[in-house]
Amino acid sequence: MLTSLAPSACAAPAVERSVLLQRLDATLQPERFQDYGPNGLQVEGRAQVRHLVSGVTASRELIERAIAAGADAILVHHGLFWRGQSACVTGWMKQRLALLLAHDVSLLAYHLPLDAHPSLGNNAQLAQRLGFSPLADGWGRFGEQDLGFVGHTDCPDALSLAAHVQQQLGRPVTLIDAPGRPLRRIAWCSGGAQSYFEAAIAAGADAFITGELSEPQTHLARECGVAYLACGHHATERYGAPALGAAVAAELGLTHQFIDIDNPA
Structure with missing residues (x-):
């Protein structure tokens, strides 16, 4: 059974989700890019964030492990929504969204802006x-x-x-x-x-x-x-999300954890 309780995360000070989003947007400037999907907040969770988990792709395994680690928000490079994909919430999409919504966890995704950043990308x-x-x-x-x-x-x-x-x-x-x-x-x-x-x-x-x-x-x-x-x-995109997550978490006083889901692709 999944749990969203992590003692280390509970001890951290809380930051408003909007403040985290503003900090990420100010760092990556997503408005500068023409991208294949929405950058920023893709799924809205609880209003306050203490523990931030970063990963490469918003897979079900990453979401499950982030919830088990007590994440209030998940920061990824590859989010859930892409231009041209089906708008139906069925199958794997339903499963991933159901986990995020049931545990009130936010999903933040930055694609091309995270590739391009001159130091954290x-x-x-x-x-x-x-x-x-x-x-x-x-x-x-x-x-x-x-x-x-x-x-x-x-x-x-x-x-x-x-x-x-x-x-x-x-x-x-x-x-x-x-x-x-x-x-x-x-x-x-x-x-x-x-x-x-x-x-x-x-x-x-x-x-x-x-x-x-x-x-x-x-x-x-x-x-x-x-x-x-x-x-x-x-393998070439494993390093931006944890670098960004660690930098923003340190600035805002959040706890941060990178969860790497192995992928041979």
Whole structure:
């Protein structure tokens, strides 16, 4: 049986849900982005928040574990509602919503704004995890809505870069190599950003990192001589939500917990 009681969370001071939402919106500025779904408060729970749980995707397992951990609000990158999906509340959607509503837990979701944030976002945090360094004038940006990042790596070639990424992210990497090409500029965009590859090439990248690989990118990599690394959608987007959650929780005096639901995708 699920419970929403956690002693450590109960001891924390309460903050109005509206204050948490304002802080998140002020940090990520979602109004700047054209996105695939609503950013911000997707499901309204109790008015006061003490314990904030962050995760990557608003799956049923994350919701169940957050409730068991005493969450008043859940902060995710992938929310429940997307443009073009069915509006019917049935099946898995009913199950997830029923849990949130029965336990009065808020769901807050930020998609592209969380990818793009210059320090707390998925791409900035991925760069920190992988030890990339900025260009002389800071992180370069490319692609639609400037979601892609450009910087430097100490890895001399694509093979050593792939081995380094695999070690740091803890999952296999699919590499389309460009043999003999030294790495001077590296571009990356977390998640399913394979369509950004051509923009990365135009930005002067010697290698491109993202989460997924589609059929056309193999040919582009071979023909353009730019290495392509598919490192996992989930694996490349595990770091923004906990960084944002921890930062906002510390600022507002909330307790925070990141719950990672394993996903091989």
